[in-house]
Amino acid sequence: xNMNEIKIxxxxxxxxxxxGFDVLGFCLDSVGDEMVIRKVDKKGVKITKIExxxxxxxxxxxxxxxxxxxxxxxxxxxxxxxxxxHKNIKPGSGIGSSAASAVGSVFGMNELLGRPFSxxxxxxFAIKGEALAxxxxxxxxxxxxxxxxxxxxxxxxxxEILQIPSPPNLYATIIYPQIEIKTSESRAIxxxxxxLQDAITQWANFGSLIHSLHTDNYELMQKSLHDVIIEPYRxxxxxxxxxxxxxxxxxxxxxxxxxxxxxxxxxxxxxxxAANNVRDAIEKxxxxxxxxxxxYVSRINTEGIKVL
Amino acid sequence: xNMNEIKIxxxxxxxxxxxGFDVLGFCLDSVGDEMVIRKVDKKGVKITKIExxxxxxxxxxxxxxxxxxxxxxxxxxxxxxxxxxHKNIKPGSGIGSSAASAVGSVFGMNELLGRPFSxxxxxxFAIKGEALAxxxxxxxxxxxxxxxxxxxxxxxxxxEILQIPSPPNLYATIIYPQIEIKTSESRAIxxxxxxLQDAITQWANFGSLIHSLHTDNYELMQKSLHDVIIEPYRxxxxxxxxxxxxxxxxxxxxxxxxxxxxxxxxxxxxxxxAANNVRDAIEKxxxxxxxxxxxYVSRINTEGIKVL
Numbered sequence: 001x002n003m004n005e006i007k008i009x010x011x012x013x014x015x016x017x018x019x020g021f022d023v024l025g026f027c028l029d030s031v032g033d034e035m036v037i038r039k040v041d042k043k044g045v046k047i048t049k050i051e052x053x054x055x056x057x058x059x060x061x062x063x064x065x066x067x068x069x070x071x072x073x074x075x076x077x078x079x080x081x082x083x084x085x086h087k088n089i090k091p092g093s094g095i096g097s098s099a100a101s102a103v104g105s106v107f108g109m110n111e112l113l114g115r116p117f118s119x120x121x122x123x124x125f126a127i128k129g130e131a132l133a134x135x136x137x138x139x140x141x142x143x144x145x146x147x148x149x150x151x152x153x154x155x156x157x158x159x160e161i162l163q164i165p166s167p168p169n170l171y172a173t174i175i176y177p178q179i180e181i182k183t184s185e186s187r188a189i190x191x192x193x194x195x196l197q198d199a200i201t202q203w204a205n206f207g208s209l210i211h212s213l214h215t216d217n218y219e220l221m222q223k224s225l226h227d228v229i230i231e232p233y234r235x236x237x238x239x240x241x242x243x244x245x246x247x248x249x250x251x252x253x254x255x256x257x258x259x260x261x262x263x264x265x266x267x268x269x270x271x272x273x274a275a276n277n278v279r280d281a282i283e284k285x286x287x288x289x290x291x292x293x294x295x296y297v298s299r300i301n302t303e304g305i306k307v308l
Numbered sequence: 309x310n311m312n313e314i315k316i317x318x319x320x321x322x323x324x325x326x327x328g329f330d331v332l333g334f335c336l337d338s339v340g341d342e343m344v345i346r347k348v349d350k351k352g353v354k355i356t357k358i359e360x361x362x363x364x365x366x367x368x369x370x371x372x373x374x375x376x377x378x379x380x381x382x383x384x385x386x387x388x389x390x391x392x393x394h395k396n397i398k399p400g401s402g403i404g405s406s407a408a409s410a411v412g413s414v415f416g417m418n419e420l421l422g423r424p425f426s427x428x429x430x431x432x433f434a435i436k437g438e439a440l441a442x443x444x445x446x447x448x449x450x451x452x453x454x455x456x457x458x459x460x461x462x463x464x465x466x467x468e469i470l471q472i473p474s475p476p477n478l479y480a481t482i483i484y485p486q487i488e489i490k491t492s493e494s495r496a497i498x499x500x501x502x503x504l505q506d507a508i509t510q511w512a513n514f515g516s517l518i519h520s521l522h523t524d525n526y527e528l529m530q531k532s533l534h535d536v537i538i539e540p541y542r543x544x545x546x547x548x549x550x551x552x553x554x555x556x557x558x559x560x561x562x563x564x565x566x567x568x569x570x571x572x573x574x575x576x577x578x579x580x581x582a583a584n585n586v587r588d589a590i591e592k593x594x595x596x597x598x599x600x601x602x603x604y605v606s607r608i609n610t611e612g613i614k615v616l
Contacts, residue, residue, distance in 0.1 A: 023512040154516045160531065162519050196500060199507035199537070204331040206511045208462045210518040211470050223468065229507070 004039040006111050007308045010104035011301050012089045013096035014172065014266045015140040018227040018257035019205035023153050024164075025096075025144040028172060029301030033100045034308065035064070036084035037108030043080045045072050045105075052087030063098045067129030068105035074125070075116070081109055091133075093176045093294075094264035099141030102129030107146065107305045119146050124159050134183060141260065148304030150213055167216035170300045171275035173253070175244060175282050176264040178292040181237050186261035189233045198228045218254060218270045225255020225268065238262050243285050251281035272297065312347040314419050315616045318412035319609050320397045321404035322480065322574045323448040326535040326565035327513035331461050332472075333404075335452040336480060337609030341408045342616065343372070344392035345416030351388045353380050353413075360395030371406045375437025376413035379425070382433070389417055399441075401484045401602075402572035407449030410437030415454070415613045427454050432467050442491060449568065456612030458521055475524035478608045479583035481561070483552060483590050484572040486600040489545050494569035497541045506536045526562060526578045533563020533576065546570050551593050559589035580605065 011032035015025040033052075040046075045059045045068040059065030064083055072081065083105050089097040106125045110117050117125075126142045143151035143161045150164040205224045212220035235241040238258065244265055245256040252274040253267035267282070269275040275297045286293045319340035323333040341360075348354075353367045353376040367373030372391055380389065391413050397405040414433045418425050425433070434450045451459035451469045458472040513532045520528035543549040546566065552573055553564040560582040561575035575590070577583040583605045594601045 019511070020515070021511075022508045023515065152512070152515050152519065154512050154528075154531070162516060162528070164519060190504065192504060193501040194504050194507055196498065196502050196537070199502055199510065200330045202507065203327070203329075203511040203514045204460070204462050207328070207331065207460050207514050207518045208470060210515045211460065211472060211522070214519070214522045220462075220470070223462065229504070 004112065005036060006108050007034060007036050008104055008108050008305060009034055009308050010100040010107070010305050011145055013099055013141045013144040014174070015096065015260045016230070016258065017266070018225040018231075018255055019202050019209055020152070021227065021230045022138070022140060024150065024206075025140045026150045026166070026172070027144040027148045027301040027304050028095065028174070028296070028298040030296050030298035031088060031095070033088050033104060034086040035104040035108060037105060037112060038082040039112050040080050040082050043078070045069050045080065046082050047085065048082045049084040050087065051085065053091055055085070055087070055091070061132075062101070063129040063133050064101040064105040065129070066132045067102040067126045068109060070125040070128040071106045071109055071117070075113065077113070081112070090176070092180055094258070094260040094262045095174060095176065096141035096145060096260065098130055098133035099126070099145050102126040103142055103145040103305055105129070111307060120159055120161055122146050123161060127159070145305055149300060149302040152210070164210060164213050166213050166300050166302070167218065169271050171269045171272055172298050172300065173248070173267045173269060173275045173278040173282065174259060174264055174296045174298065175286060176294045177239060177286065178294070179239065179263050181262050183261065186234055186237060189237065190230065191233065194229050201228050221268065222254040225257065227257055231258060234258050234262055238265065239291060240285060240289055241265065244282050247281040247285050248278045251277045253278045272299070312420065313344060314416050315342065315344050316412055316416050316613060317616050318343055318408040318415070318613050319453055321407055321449045321452040322482070322567045323404065324538070324566065324568060325574075326533040326539075326563055327510050327517055328460070329535065329538045330446070330448060332458065333448045333452040334458045334474070334480070335456045335609040335612050336403065336482070336604070336606040338604050338606035339396060339403070341396050341412060342394040343412040343416060345413060345420060346390040347420045348388050348390050351386070353377050353388065354390050355393065356390045357392035358395065359393065361399060363393070363395070363399070369440075370409070371437040371441050372409040372413040373437070374440045375410040375434045376417060378433040378436040379414045379417055383421065383424070385421070389420070398484070400488055402566070402568040402570045403482060403484065404449035404453060404568065406438055406441035407434070407453050410434040411450055411453040411613055413437070419615060428467055428469055430454050431469060435467070453613055457608060457610040460518070472518060472521050474521050474608050474610070475526065477579050479577045479580050480606050480608065481556070481575045481577060481583045481586040481590065482567060482572055482604045482606065483594060484602045485547065485594065486602070487547065487571050489570050491569065494542055494545060497545065498538065499541065502537050509536050529576065530562040533565065535565055539566060542566050542570055546573065547599060548593060548597055549573065552590050555589040555593050556586045559585045561586045580607070
């Protein structure tokens with residue numbers, strides 16, 4: 001590997017985080033994609049290798065390609081880039097697979113270009129790639145991948161991302177039941193209007209969650225990780241959702257919720273031991289269902305995407 | 309004044325605070341009631357003096373009396389209390405007049421009893437008094453009066469109050485236009501349901517506001533102090549509301565909003581100079597309207613209710 005080539009780790013992420021629907025996310029470190037970005041003489045952006053999952057090679061049809069092209073068109077360099085994608089995060093699993101791809105190419109290119117762009121600008125380019133996958137612009141998986149830790153996407157236009165601190169001993173357990181949830185369905189199932197009283201409960205919990213992250217207050221985190229708006233709808237799309245959640249809470253999770261639009265389910269835990277207990281409890285539930293699943297335990301990755 | 313008598317200052321408060329509708333509040337120090345609480349041989353709770361405004365002397369019909377009775381019934385002492393109320397906060401002004409009364413009696417009694425009750429317990433008693441005035445139980449004016457600074461009422465049942473830090477140089481300008489808004493009207497005007505998208509905007513702003521208070525970030529506070537849910541409705545009840553708000557923002561306010569259910573309007577400002585400028589700008593607007601008004605500048609009172 002020479003100085004014109006860079007290998008990176010682009011992490012999986014959890015978006016929504018219970019009461020933080022559409023705005024909060026956090027970054028994982030035990031699962032993520034690897035990508036190689038290479039500076040080449042030939043102009044343009046070319047995807048030269050894709051491993052792991054079957055995804056399109058045409059840059060305009062590939063999430064990593066689209067975000068790369070957005071940056072490329074902004075820079076207009078007299079050279080080009082090649083992208084290799086070693087995909088570990090299954091598309092559609094609900095832990096930011098497309099976000100990892102979208103962020104990976106622009107992060108790597110930015111490194112090879114001498115870092116002309118800020119993290120917020122990288123996210124802005126990545127939004128273009130993410131939009132290819134999700135048909136709308138959002139950044140709640142992108143921001144934690146780029147910044148690490150917990151991020152709050154305060155607004156999309158202008159893009160404003162806040163880094164929220166988190167206690168050092170916070171871990172996540174993620175179960176990915178290998179079923180497919182159509183994005184269109186997970187969106188269509190949401191109500192257009194919600195009760196004012198529920199909205200108030202949600203923002204009380206959300207403000208409280210932000211406060212708990214600032215104050216390393218696990219007990220308060222536990223009391224705050226509730227979603228009274230989205231969960232009642234989307235949980236229907238995830239088999240055995242409440243069983244998983246109840247067992248996770250019984251096993252010591254601070255809170256559980258749908259990761260992104262599912263089907264993955266996250267649990268936040270104080271310490272690795274609790275996270276492993278929660279993993280065992282969830283495994284027990286899901287091994288009876290006949291549904292294939294993956295399960296991960298990860299500390300909160302405060303670094304985010306990085307050069308390997 | 310002997311050790312069986314205590315004089316206290318019970319501060320005015322601002323509830324709702326833009327995006328923090330129904331859960332956030334902060335405490336003022338330039339305006340508040342004075343109360344004297346006296347331990348007497350004769351059992352029971354008796355209101356012996358009310359100055360400033362015409363309010364009922366019967367304990368069961370007086371906010372301060374009702375909260376006092378709630379504590380008295382819990383303690384069942386073999387003596388009684390007398391309460392004098394020197395009211396400066398006009399009932400119905402929207403800056404926590406009934407909350408100041410409700411909190412004052414129980415805070416004073418708690419001092420004379422040797423402080424058996426926590427601040428949260430004091431708030432719990434005061435909720436009973438506040439309910440007499442507002443016909444429903446809430447604590448968003450009570451909590452900042454008891455705890456000082458900014459408070460988030462995370463839940464009412466069980467009562468959970470979070471103290472949110474705030475930057476030292478934060479000031480509030482409050483205008484109280486002397487009109488009457490009927491509580492029933494200010495409640496009836498609110499929608500039962502709100503757009504999910506607006507609710508998301510509101511909790512993004514609210515989470516961001518909590519983050520800005522933790523990080524002394526005035527710029528972010530300015531970007532967060534927006535209310536997309538309640539203000540469009542309740543602003544109609546306050547004459548010249550948007551004119552006041554626009555002039556306050558032009559004069560350097562970080563944000564402005566309806567205090568409680570109005571008619572008072574608060575502006576938060578970085579520094580006393582900005583707060584005075586905002587006061588001058590608002591005064592200019594309102595002196596043309598022919599409506600009587602009071603206007604206050606106050607630092608954020610981080611101490612809350614206190615013995616004088």
